[in-house]
Amino acid sequence: MAYVTKSPWVVHYDGSSCNGCDIEVLACLMPMYDVERFGIINTGNPKHADVFLVTGSVNEQNKDVVRQIYEQMPEPKVVVAVGICACHGGVFRDAYNILGGVDTVIPVDCYVPGCAARPEAIIDGVVKGLGILQAKREAMVNGAKAIPAEEEAPAEEAPAEEAAAPAEETAEEIKEEGGEA
Amino acid sequence: MVIKVISVIAYLVLAPIVGCILAGLDRKVSAKMQRRVGPPILQPYYDVRKLFEKEKMAPTRYQDFYIIAYLVFLIGAGAIFFAGGDLLLVIFTETIGAAFLVIAAYSSNSPYAEVGAERELLQMMAYEPMMLLTAVGFYMFHGSFTVDDLVKPDTMAFLPMIGLFIGFIYILTIKFRKSPFDLSMSHHAHQELVRGVTTEFVGRTMGWIEVSHWYENIFLLGFIFLFFCNGTVWGCVIGALVCIAAYFLEVFIDNSFARMKWQFAFKSAWIVAIVLGMVNIFILQLVF
Ligand code: SF4
Numbered sequence: 001m002a003y004v005t006k007s008p009w010v011v012h013y014d015g016s017s018c019n020g021c022d023i024e025v026l027a028c029l030m031p032m033y034d035v036e037r038f039g040i041i042n043t044g045n046p047k048h049a050d051v052f053l054v055t056g057s058v059n060e061q062n063k064d065v066v067r068q069i070y071e072q073m074p075e076p077k078v079v080v081a082v083g084i085c086a087c088h089g090g091v092f093r094d095a096y097n098i099l100g101g102v103d104t105v106i107p108v109d110c111y112v113p114g115c116a117a118r119p120e121a122i123i124d125g126v127v128k129g130l131g132i133l134q135a136k137r138e139a140m141v142n143g144a145k146a147i148p149a150e151e152e153a154p155a156e157e158a159p160a161e162e163a164a165a166p167a168e169e170t171a172e173e174i175k176e177e178g179g180e181a
Numbered sequence: 182m183v184i185k186v187i188s189v190i191a192y193l194v195l196a197p198i199v200g201c202i203l204a205g206l207d208r209k210v211s212a213k214m215q216r217r218v219g220p221p222i223l224q225p226y227y228d229v230r231k232l233f234e235k236e237k238m239a240p241t242r243y244q245d246f247y248i249i250a251y252l253v254f255l256i257g258a259g260a261i262f263f264a265g266g267d268l269l270l271v272i273f274t275e276t277i278g279a280a281f282l283v284i285a286a287y288s289s290n291s292p293y294a295e296v297g298a299e300r301e302l303l304q305m306m307a308y309e310p311m312m313l314l315t316a317v318g319f320y321m322f323h324g325s326f327t328v329d330d331l332v333k334p335d336t337m338a339f340l341p342m343i344g345l346f347i348g349f350i351y352i353l354t355i356k357f358r359k360s361p362f363d364l365s366m367s368h369h370a371h372q373e374l375v376r377g378v379t380t381e382f383v384g385r386t387m388g389w390i391e392v393s394h395w396y397e398n399i400f401l402l403g404f405i406f407l408f409f410c411n412g413t414v415w416g417c418v419i420g421a422l423v424c425i426a427a428y429f430l431e432v433f434i435d436n437s438f439a440r441m442k443w444q445f446a447f448k449s450a451w452i453v454a455i456v457l458g459m460v461n462i463f464i465l466q467l468v469f
Binding site: 002003009031034036037038039043044045047048050074075137140 | 228
């Protein structure tokens with residue numbers, strides 16, 4: 001069992017969003033949900049982080065920021081896209097400056113749907129991410145390069161289904177993205 | 182001699198274990214104070230193991246050297262202390278260790294780490310006088326700087342040195358990096374400097390820093406223990422209890438105060454050193 005799953009430190013970046021998901025992410029840290037139970041700490045520093053939580057879509061201004069945060073994180077790392085905006089652009093999708101979901105600039109391992117994503121769904125997404133983290137760690141130990149998450153265009157009709165069944169959706173994503181996770 | 186070797190080995194082995202458990206209890210108690218469940222007691226251990234599993238990444242390759250030097254000097258300072266060595270030597274060795282942390286932060290060339298390093302230097306300036314005055318106070322009272330003599334005197338130093346004791350507790354907040362004086366690096370997330378001095382330390386390097394904090398905390402608590410030694414078992418028991426009480430007092434302070442500016446940390450630490458420390462030393466000079 002890799003220790004990385006016992007102390008996943010999170011760095012949270014809020015892209016082009018309405019701040020709804022942002023606040024839900026912070027709600028996870030509050031006494032009500034208290035993710036520190038699982039050793040999850042919201043560190044402000046990508047160099048200490050294992051999990052990259054992105055809320056909001058990516059635009060021309062912040063794509064470099066997202067990419068840089070991702071590159072500064074040491075392996076093994078996972079990216080969790082929180083909210084429909086981060087999954088594929090959401091309500092901002094048609095705006096002139098929006099590139100789309102987070103997966104347009106960096107590989108995403110886990111998608112958490114919802115507008116706003118509920119804290120339970122976010123925690124669920126991070127916990128799913130931990131499985132991938134463990135697989136990546138094992139890949140590292142075995143000398144193989146950590147499995148890169150497949151680039152995948154977000155499905156256009158996804159939101160309605162995703163919102164209806166968040167848990168199944170993330171589980172599906174894991175199967176597709178994480179392989180043996 | 183044999184006892185010295187045993188106590189040094191015991192320090193090397195037990196200090197990280199006790200330090201880790203204390204850090205875990207710290208987080209648990211903090212969580213309880215915030216009405217949360219909190220992480221498991223062994224969470225700091227998991228964190229460090231996790232850090233050792235991470236990829237290596239460093240802005241300069243000298244950084245690791247500085248951090249290892251930091252760890253070695255801190256362990257060395259603790260080893261001198263538990264071998265019954267000179268209290269001044271302990272303080273100086275510890276200061277060199279702290280300087281290596283600052284150099285490591287500077288070497289990374291990151292603005293956040295550099296501001297953190299500057300603040301770390303200011304913190305060192307703030308706590309150093311009080312630490313030295315404490316050592317001087319022990320000398321005035323017991324007539325010796327060596328820990329060997331300080332653990333078996335016939336009188337307890339606590340009451341005659343109460344000013345120095347309070348002053349030492351005050352700077353312990355700075356040394357433990359607790360709010361309101363966690364200027365250079367906070368154990369809590371989200372501060373204005375990202376992670377201060379430790380911003381650029383990744384994985385293994387960061388793990389070494391955590392381990393050295395465990396070592397450092399234990400021998401700082403050893404200082405508190407010295408105030409209560411009077412050559413009897415009861416002195417030791419009281420000393421150990423007060424060490425634990427002092428640690429949780431710092432946790433309590435940590436959770437009750439917001440961070441202050443460095444000016445306040447600096448001025449107040451010096452005022453405490455001058456008022457409590459110096460007056461106490463004058464009294465020791467006049468009375469004993
Ligand atoms: S998914 Fe909804 S709540 Fe979340 S950032 Fe986008 S618009 Fe806001």
